[in-house]
Amino acid sequence: MADYPLPQVTELTKPYWDALDQGHMVFQRCNACANAWLPARQECPNCLKADMRWEKASGRGKVVSWVVYHSAYHDAFKDRLPYVVALIELDEGPRLMSNFLGAREALRGDLPVTLVIEREQGFALGKFKAA
Amino acid sequence: MRGKAVIAGVGHTAFGKLPGRSTVSMNVEACRKALEDANIPKDRVDAVFVKTPSSARELMYGQKLTEALGIQPKMNFALDQGGAANISLISIAIMAIDAGQIDVALVCYADNPRSGDRAIYSRPRGDDAAYGWFSTAAGYAMIHQRYLIEHGARPEHFGAVAVACRKHGAANPNAQVRKAITMDQYMASPWVVDPLRRDDCCLVSDGGAAIVIMSAKRARELGVDKPVSILGFGHGNTGWEVPLRPELTSTLAKTAAKTAFAMAGLGPKDIDVAELYDCFTITPLMTLEDYGFCKPGQAGPFVSDGCIEIGGDLPLNTSGGLLSETGMPGMQLTIEAVRQLRGVAVTQVKGAKVALVSNQGGTMHTHATLILGN
Ligand SMILES: [Zn+2]
Numbered sequence: 001m002a003d004y005p006l007p008q009v010t011e012l013t014k015p016y017w018d019a020l021d022q023g024h025m026v027f028q029r030c031n032a033c034a035n036a037w038l039p040a041r042q043e044c045p046n047c048l049k050a051d052m053r054w055e056k057a058s059g060r061g062k063v064v065s066w067v068v069y070h071s072a073y074h075d076a077f078k079d080r081l082p083y084v085v086a087l088i089e090l091d092e093g094p095r096l097m098s099n100f101l102g103a104r105e106a107l108r109g110d111l112p113v114t115l116v117i118e119r120e121q122g123f124a125l126g127k128f129k130a131a
Numbered sequence: 132m133r134g135k136a137v138i139a140g141v142g143h144t145a146f147g148k149l150p151g152r153s154t155v156s157m158n159v160e161a162c163r164k165a166l167e168d169a170n171i172p173k174d175r176v177d178a179v180f181v182k183t184p185s186s187a188r189e190l191m192y193g194q195k196l197t198e199a200l201g202i203q204p205k206m207n208f209a210l211d212q213g214g215a216a217n218i219s220l221i222s223i224a225i226m227a228i229d230a231g232q233i234d235v236a237l238v239c240y241a242d243n244p245r246s247g248d249r250a251i252y253s254r255p256r257g258d259d260a261a262y263g264w265f266s267t268a269a270g271y272a273m274i275h276q277r278y279l280i281e282h283g284a285r286p287e288h289f290g291a292v293a294v295a296c297r298k299h300g301a302a303n304p305n306a307q308v309r310k311a312i313t314m315d316q317y318m319a320s321p322w323v324v325d326p327l328r329r330d331d332c333c334l335v336s337d338g339g340a341a342i343v344i345m346s347a348k349r350a351r352e353l354g355v356d357k358p359v360s361i362l363g364f365g366h367g368n369t370g371w372e373v374p375l376r377p378e379l380t381s382t383l384a385k386t387a388a389k390t391a392f393a394m395a396g397l398g399p400k401d402i403d404v405a406e407l408y409d410c411f412t413i414t415p416l417m418t419l420e421d422y423g424f425c426k427p428g429q430a431g432p433f434v435s436d437g438c439i440e441i442g443g444d445l446p447l448n449t450s451g452g453l454l455s456e457t458g459m460p461g462m463q464l465t466i467e468a469v470r471q472l473r474g475v476a477v478t479q480v481k482g483a484k485v486a487l488v489s490n491q492g493g494t495m496h497t498h499a500t501l502i503l504g505n
Pocket of ligand 1: 034044046047048049
């Protein structure tokens with residue numbers, strides 16, 4: 001477990017990971033055009049301006065799609081098989097990759113989900129379970 | 132620009148495991164064979180366009196290749212665009228010829244992920260690796276799953292693509308895998324990343340392939356045998372990474388096909404044989420829909436009942452595609468289209484006059500379409 005593939009925190013992404021550490025998810029919103037997105041960028045991909053703020057997400061969203069890993073591409077995931085990586089759309093619009101926790105049988109398109117913070121080696125990750 | 136340029140020659144290496152061969156070496160072999168096929172000396176070539184190998188990134192790759200080819204072309208570069216690069220380079224060659232910049236172009240590609248480094252296919256996907264998000268296949272699996280959600284498709288719809296490609300590959304003496312499968316075998320094949328089964332996934336292959344492009348006029352002057360006419364081409368690039376894509380089950384392949392069909396003055400009904408990029412079975416299914424062969428969500432029923440096998444309405448990937456002939460990304464599809472239009476394919480479609488080729492790369496990020504005729 002020594003080499004769990006933790007995110008590489010940068011100046012750009014630090015507010016995102018710090019927020020999860022404090023128990024909530026944030027996303028970026030453009031001050032010029034109100035576009036909202038993840039992951040962190042230096043410019044708005046809509047109007048291209050570099051004028052944005054971090055906004056707190058409700059933690060609610062839905063499952064867009066998912067895959068199930070039955071074999072591990074990294075040793076850290078060997079003991080977790082099978083595990084689900086899900087594409088989540090937040091109620092506020094931004095989309096992200098995450099894990100779906102709970103019974104796979106419950107998964108369906110557009111399933112409402114809610115944020116769960118789980119820690120790996122003390123590092124807070126944002127995962128989701130059925131709402 | 133319809134019909135102004137031709138494919139004058141094609142060549143390729145063996146496909147499969149070629150240990151000890153550098154990508155430059157395989158490119159040279161493919162180029163030599165393509166020049167022999169066109170029956171022209173290498174000194175005629177004044178452009179070399181090459182797709183970058185995925186297994187080993189090198190700076191100034193185009194220059195390394197022209198040194199090995201012993202030529203000093205007017206134009207030369209390597210393109211990093213994933214599996215769409217081959218048709219993109221063909222398009223650029225045609226436009227450069229039409230602009231009077233060059234006369235004869237070699238377009239080529241070689242890679243050796245099978246005996247060399249294939250780490251790129253199982254790579255961590257950035258910070259999302261913290262959630263276990265790894266591999267090229269998983270991105271396609273995510274799209275495949277969304278397709279199941281939106282369209283209620285059945286596994287057998289994907290299986291029909293695998294069965295057809297493996298059947299065609301089994302007939303091809305140059306194919307890396309010459310083993311047909313039944314639908315039952317497809318259904319029983321193990322998960323790679325659920326919903327992707329092993330038999331949904333293309334081969335990992337060493338190999339090289341090349342084609343010679345020139346104007347139709349120059350081909351006549353040089354007495355090129357059986358030149359194949361380029362009727363249309365088009366491009367479309369879906370910028371978003373998979374999680375950020377507002378729509379997962381359609382891509383800018385739609386735009387690429389629309390542009391190519393408009394240039395050719397043709398539509399899906401005019402296509403006699405289709406060579407559609409089949410890195411994973413979901414890809415040709417979505418391509419059929421985006422190209423207008425059937426309505427959204429209807430590709431499953433469309434490919435069932437032998438429609439895409441030799442003798443069917445739209446024979447698909449007649450030499451086996453990436454699923455059976457070789458996993459190398461794309462050029463072999465154009466080469467098979469050329470064989471079909473020359474009437475020399477092993478799985479010859481009787482009277483084939485118009486062939487369609489799709490190339491795509493990344494996780495359906497890049498797309499290019501080519502329409503050929505004889
Ligand atoms: Zn903006």
